[in-house]
Amino acid sequence: MKLIIGNKNYSSWSLRAWMSARAGGFTFEEIRIPLFIPGSREHILSHSPSGKVPCLIDHGLVVWDSLAIGEYLAEKAPHLLPADVAARAVARAVTAEMHSGFANLRQHMSMNIRKDYSGHGHTPEVDAEIARIIAIWNDCRARFGAGGPYLFGTFTTADAAFAPVCFRFRTYGVKPDGAAGEYLAAMLANPHMQEWEAAARLETESIKSEDLYD
Numbered sequence: 668m669k670l671i672i673g674n675k676n677y678s679s680w681s682l683r684a685w686m687s688a689r690a691g692g693f694t695f696e697e698i699r700i701p702l703f704i705p706g707s708r709e710h711i712l713s714h715s716p717s718g719k720v721p722c723l724i725d726h727g728l729v730v731w732d733s734l735a736i737g738e739y740l741a742e743k744a745p746h747l748l749p750a751d752v753a754a755r756a757v758a759r760a761v762t763a764e765m766h767s768g769f770a771n772l773r774q775h776m777s778m779n780i781r782k783d784y785s786g787h788g789h790t791p792e793v794d795a796e797i798a799r800i801i802a803i804w805n806d807c808r809a810r811f812g813a814g815g816p817y818l819f820g821t822f823t824t825a826d827a828a829f830a831p832v833c834f835r836f837r838t839y840g841v842k843p844d845g846a847a848g849e850y851l852a853a854m855l856a857n858p859h860m861q862e863w864e865a866a867a868r869l870e871t872e873s874i875k876s877e878d879l880y881d
């Protein structure tokens with residue numbers, strides 16, 4: 668299995684797929700393509716038909732888009748989704764909401780693990796999206812979280828979907844209270860998250876357009 672990803676500091680979509688692959692216990696070769704430098708588009712297209720990362724290649728089968736990759740990995744490692752049908756439906760709902768929404772947060776609080784942009788990025792629209800994310804976290808933890816520290820107890824693809832938000836909240840100094848805050852702390856302490864973060868800190872490329880508040 669191969670996973671094509673972008674820069675670990677910046678590529679939020681890559682992180683989602685990578686976290687599902689790690690949490691699923693898969694052995695995979697990681698192909699990291701630094702984004703937005705000469706040749707990167709051609710390099711990505713040599714693996715991924717969409718021209719985007721992440722892209723998963725499993726015995727010749729090409730699966731692109733982080734949502735499809737998460738679903739594919741969960742078919743092979745069913746513990747990546749909750750066992751209960753209702754919990755599984757909600758896990759998919761919050762994952763889909765994350766995948767298709769939160770445009771203001773993406774724009775004003777882009778993932779940038781190495782930076783401390785505390786206090787930056789707030790607009791009324793961003794703050795409304797932050798409130799919605801905190802409400803999702805509190806709701807999932809209260810209804811489904813009894814079996815562990817993650818949204819549905821054990822780590823699922825829903826946690827992978829929110830992994831970039833956790834790094835964003837730290838970069839931009841967003842500090843939820845209560846259950847959501849405890850969830851954020853658990854995610855930032857997750858060994859796979861820490862492995863990704865350590866690699867992001869070692870990267871030397873900068874994407875100036877993503878360093879929003881320098």
Ligand SMILES: N[C@@H](CCC(=O)N[C@@H](CS)C(=O)NCC(=O)O)C(=O)O
Binds near residue numbers: 680681734
């Ligand atoms: N909906 C896609 C989005 C993928 C995406 O936008 N990836 C960005 C990096 S995070 C990318 O490949 N950008 C390179 C480019 O557009 O040339 C997914 O979930 O995988």
